[in-house]
Amino acid sequence: MRATPFRLPRFKRFGSRLLVLIAGLVALAQVANYALVFRANRRNAIERIRANLDKGALLFTHRVNARLEDLSSRAALMSGDYAIRQLFLAEQIDAATVSSALETYRVRIGLPFMALLSADGSRLGDSGGGLAAAALAPFRGLVARAAESEEPQARGYARLPPDGPDGRLYALQVVPVYAPKPEIVAWICMALPIDNRFAGELKADAQLEVTFLYGSAGEMRPVESTLPSERLALEPARLEPGGSTVRLGAESFVTSVQPLPLVTPGRAAIALQRSLEAELEPSRLLERFLLILLLVSLGVAAMVAPWFARNLSRPLRALADHTGVIARGDYDTRLAIDRADEIGQLAASFNRMSEGLAERDRVRDLLDKNVSPEVAAQLMRDGGALGGEEREISVLFVDLRNFTRMSEPLAPKEVLAILNRYFDRMSTIVEVYHGIVDKYMGDAIMALFGAPVALPNHADCAILAAIEMKSALERFNAELATDGRGRLAFGIGINTAKVIAGNIGSSRRLNFSVIGDGVNVAARLQDLTRMSQYRADILVSAATLAAARGRYSVRPLGAAPVRGRDEPVEIFAVDGAGAPAAP
C-alpha cells in the first residue's frame, strides 16, 4: 500500500480491506443521507415558518383594517344622527355638548377615545381622557390627508402619548361627517387600541408569537408581547425590520419584523415569531428512523463483507496452493473450482497450464530428440505414428573411423567439444534433409528418413544427406587442421526397408525408434565401408537405389554377405550426386 499523508491503518488481509471498504461506503452513504435530510428538514421548516410569518403579518393588517372598517360604519351611522345635525345648526357649536355626546358615542361603539374636528381642522370636541392632548395633532394630519384622497378617509398607526413610557400603540382613523354628501362639515376621529387582546387573537389564529416594538429614536424595544416575560427578557436588545432567527433560551425562533409606519414621532414594528423546534417536531420521527436505518445497515454491511471476502479469498488461496503442486512437477492434479466468474476462469487457465506442461513433458518423453516444433506438433497430431507402425523407410548409419586414436592426446573436455561439434554439423544436415537423429551411439549416429514424419522421397533424402555429410566432414577437417588436430574419417551405410516404427522403451523412458532386419542391414553396410577394396565412404543397398528417384554416381560392388542374413545383399558405392561419370 502506498504511503499516504494521513496515517491510514494498514490491512494485510483482503477480507479486512473489503470489510472496511463496504462498511465505509455504507456508512458514508447513510451519514450523507441523514445529514441531507436533516438539513432539508430544517430548511423547509424555516421556509414554512417564514411563509406563515408573512401570512401572519398580512392577517394582522387585515384584522386592523377590518376592525377600523367596522368602526367607520358605526361612525357613519352616528354622524347621520339627528342629534349631531342639531349640534351643527346652532350658531356657535357648543364644544362641551359635543364632547359629552362623543363620550356617549365612544362607549356605544367601544373605543377609548373619539374627537370631532371641523372641516378646517379646529377642535369641536373630544371624549376627553389622557389621550386628548396627544391625539389631536396626528388626527389633524390624517384629516389633511383624507381631504386630498379619493375616498375621504384616512388611517394610520400612532403611539399615544408619543413620549414617555406609558405610550401605547393605536390605530387612528378619521371619517367625514356629511351635511349632506358630498359636503363635509366635520371629521369624526377614532382611536383603536392595538393591545394584548389583539395580539392574543392573532396568536391564537396564526399560531405565532406576537410582539409589538417601539423606539422613540433609533432602536426599537418590545412593549407588548404574547411571549411570557421570562422569554421576552431574552429577546435581543434591538430588532430591525426583516427576517432572522433569534435564540430565546433553548429554542430558536424564526422571526419576521414588519415596520408599522407611525403618524406620531418614533418607530414601531410588529415582530412575529415561531419556534423552529416546534415546527420540526413531526420530522423528528423521520430523522430517528433514518438513524436506526443507518445503524442497521452498518451492522448488515459488517456481516456481509467478511462472508463475501471469504468467498473470494478461499478460492484464491486454493489457487496459490496449486502453484506449489505444479512447481513440484505434478501436472496431473487438477483444480476443482467450478465457478462461472473470473475465479473459475483463472482456475480453468491453471488447469490448462497443467495440461500444457504435462503435454510438453509427454512430447519430450516421447521423442527424446531434438525435433523441430513443427515436427513435434505433427507428431502430436498423428499420434498413431508413435504407437507402432510398419513403414518403409531409409535408415542411415554414420560412424567415425579413427576418433579414439585422434582424441587420445586431447583433454576430455576438448574431446567432448570436438565430438559435439561434429554431431552438431551432422545432425543439422540430417534435419535439413527432413530426417531425424534416432540416437547417438558413441561416435556413431543413427538417422531415420521417413519416420515418424512420412517422407515420400526418403531414399533420395538419405543419399543426399550422406553426400552432404561427406562435404561437411571435409570442411570440419579443415577447421581441425587449423587448430592443429588430426583428420577425421567416417563411413555411411544406407538401407531402405520396411521396419516397425514407434515408441520403444518402458513407460518411464520411451524412445522413438525402429526395429527390423532392414536396420541391421544398414548398420552392416556402414561396417563394410572399412573394407578398403570397396574404396567407398558411402555404401547403399539396391533397395535404396531402387527407391531413390534421383540420379547418382554409383559403383556396383556386387553382393556382400550380411551377418544374420542368409542371402547376400547387393551393395553400391555412392560417389556423388548427378549422372555417373563417364567410365
Next chain:
Amino acid sequence: MKLLLAIALLAAGAAAADAAGTVTVVTRDPAGKPVADAVAYLTPLGAPARVEPPAEPVAIVQRDQEFMPYVTAVVVGTRVAFPNEDTVRHHVYSVSPAKRFEIPLYIGDSKEAIVFDKEGIVTLGCNIHDWMVAYVVVLATPYFAKTGADGGAEVRLLPAGRYRLDVWHPRAGTVTREVAVADASDTTQIISVILRPDRRIRRAPDAGGPGYK
C-alpha cells in the same frame, strides 16, 4: 297729447333698453362638454348694484324625494319656500354658515318661507334622505343667470360699465374674470370649468352596497 307722451316714453324706454348690454356665458369642462347648473353673476366694479328681492317667494320643490331645482340662484333677502309634493315627509335643513335652518318633518307646503338674508352658498339636505341635496346661491347682485344643459347663460339688461364675472358650480371652485360691458353690446364669455368628481349618493337599487358613501 297723452298719445305723444306715451310714444315719447316708449321711445325713451326703447332707447334705454338699447343702451343695456348682454353677456352670454358659455361654460365648458376640460373635455369640451357643456356644464349645466353653473351660476354666472356679474358684480359691478364701482358703485354696487341695487338689489330688490322678488315679491313672491321662490320655490324649491321636493318631488320624487329629490330637490328641484338642483341649483337655485337668488338675491339677498329672497324668500324661499319648500313645498313637499311627495307622499312622505321630509326634514329640510342646512348647516351652512350663510343660512342655518331646519324645517322638521312636514308634508305638503312648508309652514313658512325661509328668508336668505346673507350672501353665500347654502347647501340643503334632508335629515332622513341622505341622497337629497340642493344648493342656493345667495347673491348681492341682480345680474346673474344659471347655465342650462347647453352650458349657456344669458345675463341681460346690464348697464354699461366694468364688472367682475364669477362662475360658480357645486363641484368646482369659482372662476373669476373682469368683463367690460358697453351699451347695446352682446358679448360671449367662454369659461372653462374644472369639475371635481360627482360624489352624490346614487339612488340605484344596489342593496349590497357598503352603506356609507
